[in-house]
Amino acid sequence: MNKEVTGTLPFCVEKLRQNAVIAYPTEAVFGLGCDPDDENAVMRLLALKQRPVEKGLILIAADYQQLEPYVSDRELSVEQRERMFARWPGPVTWVLPATPQTPRWLTGRFDSLAVRVSDHPGVQALCRAFGKPLVSTSANLTGLPPCRTVDEVLQQFGADFPVMKGETGGRDNPSEIRDVISGELIRQG
Structure with missing residues (x-):
């Protein structure tokens, strides 16, 4: 296949629709992603990363509406929502209560889900073109x-x-992770 075509947005969206795992630039590093609703694609991603399903995964999105089917928004107070939206879009991942319908291959052993609305233009374009969020974990083999x-x-x-051509956002560290309910810092950004 023509290498010029392989790194394009349409090529990557088509790969996602074929249930492939792709790599794409994010705020700090390249991410590995796939369709969060396809268990086989998520399992391939976990196998690539040698990551146990129990740890759970992050979903990355163009906007909060893309994440609503996966999170239990009604459990959040006005203050918790305001705290979250004050940091989005941007490099902050929030852990929210998951809906009962959210698959265990995303939440792992938790009743919550880590989610981020990215301000990276490539992520925004990819999630908008795909029409939903992506699983997002750093693109690297174990070690x-x-x-x-x-x-x-x-x-x-x-x-x-399959990798979407583009530049990372230039940040040194992966996204900060916080619990939306308690405000607790889980991972320094």
Whole structure:
């Protein structure tokens, strides 16, 4: 296939619709992502990362509306919503109560789900074109540093791995993670 076509937004959206795992640039590093509603795609992503399903995953989205089917918004107070929206879109991941319908392959052993509305233009375009959020975890094989360039993704995952061309947002650290209910810092950003 033509290498110029492989890194484009339409190519990556088509791969997602075919239940593939892709890599794409985020605020700090490249992420690995797939359709959150496809258990087989999520299991392939977890196998690539050698990550146990019990740990749960992050969903990344273009806007909060894309996340609403997965989170129990009615459990949030006005103050908790305001605290969350004050930091979005941006590099802050919030842990919210999950709906009972949210698949366990996303929540792991938890009754909550980590979610982020990204301000990265590539993530925004990808989620809008795909029409829903993506699973998002750092693009790296176990024991190796997260990929920060397209070339690093191809070195770690192979020359034919679907990767959206683009630049990361230039941040040094992955997203901060906070619990929306308590405000507690889970991971420093």
